[in-house]
Amino acid sequence: MITIIEALVPICFAIASGYVIKHLANVQTNVWSGIEKITYYVLAPAILIDTITRHSLAELPWTSIIMVTNTTIFACCLLLAAWLLFDKSLSKPTFTSVFQGGIRFNTFIALAITNALFGDEGLVIGALVAVTMIVLINILCVTTFCLLIKSDNSASPSLTSQLTKNPLIIACLIGLLINILNIQPPKAIADSISLLGRAAFPIGLMAVGAGLELRRLFSDWKPSLLASIVQFAFKPMVALFIISYFSLTPITATVIIIFFSVPTAPSSYILSRQLGGDHQSMASIITAQTMLSFITMPISLWIANQFFIFNSNL
Structure with missing residues (x-):
């Protein structure tokens, strides 16, 4: 547990620094928007390419990782779909926010914890875990919007566009191609590329902090609560159960749990605005989950350690 907390403290500090700098130094929102884009389109892809190209991938359990991650995500989707049928008070636009809050993940936080x-x-495994989920999650989220919300916004991105232009997917494919072809x-x-990649974590985490809207922390509490229960309780438990049926190394299993224990992605807000969802409740869910995750993540990782027991100091 001490190791987990020590790994999380610098991450918390970086996120808090971003929030403080934005508000005390009066750094404008458009500046942080530019920083987010640099991180998303340049720095994060750089660290993925650098990590994947420098390590052997031959012995990684690709099939098992895909089975565990995708089965867990589908289980969450079924639970959320059942809730939509049960709770008639939940509007369809708000449900899309709950859906994203329950299945998406913050790539920067997940990779930062994995690296720490x-x-x-861990980063190599994390990159593969991320790409196996990014494709499926984008398909599910865009499909959910298409089924529940009729949008006349011609600027709304298509599913194909979402996938083919995703810089993290492109970076993983480039890294895999370089690695496989030697x-x-x-x-x-x-x-x-390595130099750019080293800047991804501190800058990306500060951007996460700058994006927090604490004034909305207690608004839209019902969607936030529902999404957080799925994100921080149901999802890690299902993953632990499924992992028990596969022969994964303790590190691989724990990396998967990390990705299923982090808060939802800030990009959820952008997608919600683009596709006609309830972007205000989405902002509340992102803020609430980011704050709550630093209480729930040590618990999830400690429980995971009891299952995998590979490092008694974790």
Whole structure:
């Protein structure tokens, strides 16, 4: 537990720093929007390419990772769909926010925790876990909007556009291609990508903090509560149950639990605005989950450690 807390403290500090800098230094919202885009389109892809190209992938359990992650996500979808049928007071636009809050994940926080606990070995596994879920989650979220909300917004991105232009998916595919073909990039290029990648975590986490809206922390409490129960209780428990049927290494299993224990993605807000969802409740869910996750994540990881028992100091 001490190791978990020690790994989370710098992450909490980076997020808190972003919030404080934005408000005390009066850094405008459009500046942080630019920082988010740089992180999303440049820095995060750089660290994924750098990590994947520098490590062997031959012995990683691809099939098992896909089965565990996708089955867990589908289980969450079924639970949320059942709730929509049961709770008639929940509007369809608000449900789309609950849905995103229950199945999406914050890539920056997940990779930062994975790196803090397991270093490069964990990052390689984390990159593969992320890409197996990003594709499926984008399909499910966009499909949910299409089924529940009729939008006349011609600027709304199509599913194909969402997937083919996702920089994290593109980065993982580039890294995999370089690794599989055993291509050796020139040292100057490899070092440049590595340098950009090292900036991803601090800048990305500060951007997460800057995006928090504490004034909305207790508004829209019902959607926030429902999404958080799925995100922080149901999802990790289902993943633990499914993992028990696969022969995964303790590190791989724990990395999967990390990705199923982090708050939802800030990009959920953007998608909600683009596709006609309840973006105000989405903002509340993002803020509430980000704050709550630093209480729930140590608990989830401690429970996971009791199952996998590979490091008594975790």
